[in-house]
Amino acid sequence: MMTAEDLLNALEDLREDEFKTFKWYLQQPDILEGYQAIKVSKLEKAKRWDTVNVMVSSYKPDGALNVTKKVLEKINRNDLVQSLSDTSSGPRGQKTHDVVPLKEEYEEKKAELEAEIQQMIQKRQLKIQEMKLSVKLSKQDADREIAEGVKVFTALKECVERGQASFTDTIKVKQDTTKRKAQSFISELEQEISDLKKIKTEVKQLSPSEDHLSLEQCVQSLKAHRSSRTGQRSASVHDEGTVVRAVSQLEETLSEQMKKLVAESELKRVQQYAVDVTLDPDTAYPKLVLSDDGKQVTHGDVKKIVPDNPERFSCCFFVLAKQSFSSGRFYFEVQVKGKTNWDLGVARESINRKKNIRMSPQCGYWTVCMRNGNEYKALAGPPVRLSLKSRPQKVGVFVDYEEGLVSFHDVDAAALIYSFTGCSFTEKLFPFFSPCNNDGGKNSAPLIISPVRVK
DSSP states (O other): OOOHHHHHHHHHTSOHHHHHHHHHHHTOTTTSTTSOOOOHHHHTTOOHHHHHHHHHHHHHHHHHHHHHHHHHHHTTOHHHHHHHHHOSSTTTTOOOOOHHHHHHHHHHHHHHHHHHHHHHHHHHHHHHHHHHHHHHHHHHHHHHHHHHHHHHHHHHHHHHHHHHHHHHHHHHHHHHHHHHHHHHHHHHHHHHHHHHHHHHHHHHHOOTTSOHHHHHHHHHHHHHHHTOSGGGSOSOOOOTTHHHHHHHHHHHHHHHHHHHHHHHHHHHHHHTTBOOOOBOGGGSOTTEEEOTTSOEEEEOSSOOOOOOOTTSOSSSSOEEBSOOBSSSEEEEEEEOTTOSOEEEEEEETTOOSSSOOOOSGGGTEEEEEEETTTEEEEOSSSOEEEOOSSOOSEEEEEEETTTTEEEEEETTTTEEEEEEOSOOOOSOEEEEEEOOOOGGGTTOOOEEEEOOOOO
16 A cells, blocks of 8 residues: 655655746646646645655555656656556655645644744743833833933022022112112212312302412311312223023032032932942952952951952952843942942943053043042053042942943942943943052951942
């Protein structure tokens, strides 16, 4: 008895172009006399075993055998026709099977295909959920930024209103002062006019027969009025330039206020990405002392005997966090109060931990440091000296992996310390800490990873 596998074996011997021609004949109603043509859609992407299944389903096994022979004759593969006629086990004499196993294989393939389609659907449904969550988070970020923006502009508006009120009060006070001065000036002038009229009357009443003493007295009185400063004063009492000075002062005040508000808003924004960070003892230099909770580190006098594993720093007073980040944004805060020297930032996973190297982005470090209690630098290679208005007691470190940004913030002053921009991150980043040498106790205060509290 002919089996479906016999037909499959025959089709397997066809070249690809012959197989395409074979399927074409199956679609032609006027060529296969006595047999209905198979729809194009069933054969268009059908492989050899698919084609066998379609023929067996359409023509039954005997009909499928007859159709196969006819088509093989038309494509000049009489050798395969003879093979199908001579044996019931196929051209290569394989073990006889009935059609059922091939149908089972078909059902198995169909089930696999359905499972794959379902998996594709689930992936897309998951992607839709992710997109919806992203939109929701984006809206939350937008609402938060709007709230912060309104707060900033409200504060600036209030600043302008205070400046306007101060300007108005200043003008009113100056106007009142000017009015009083003018009234006093007018009173003095009126008195002098009265005196001068009196002198004029006296001079007019003098006669040539009177002695010169009376005339001389009149002359002296007139001289006194000539030397008076009242008549020399300017008639203008307006103080020009008040508006220019007020606007200039307001501009300066607004500039300072805007910088402060923007810095506060930016700090609040980055604090939203706070992560829990703990120190990794397996990376710590042997003289560093870590607290049991992994939140504090200081430099000790005794070099501990610890395994010299590949992760450990052997030459520098450094330690990394256990947590690493290779995408997204993260933020953490470190208390540096009481210290005279420290280094903070992030480092890439592949940094050299066994040699004393210069810290810079080129070597895998993005850090700022303090030296001698009041000297601050960004170790940007070459280092950048920083001029800070106040001495930070707590430093916040923010990283935006995709944007290539590392920024440092004075938490208490809500002021930006420094930003590394345009960085290219290609591997894991670890929070980085160095309490530096304790300097005989002068720098014994620990670095403390602090919980983030948004004001």
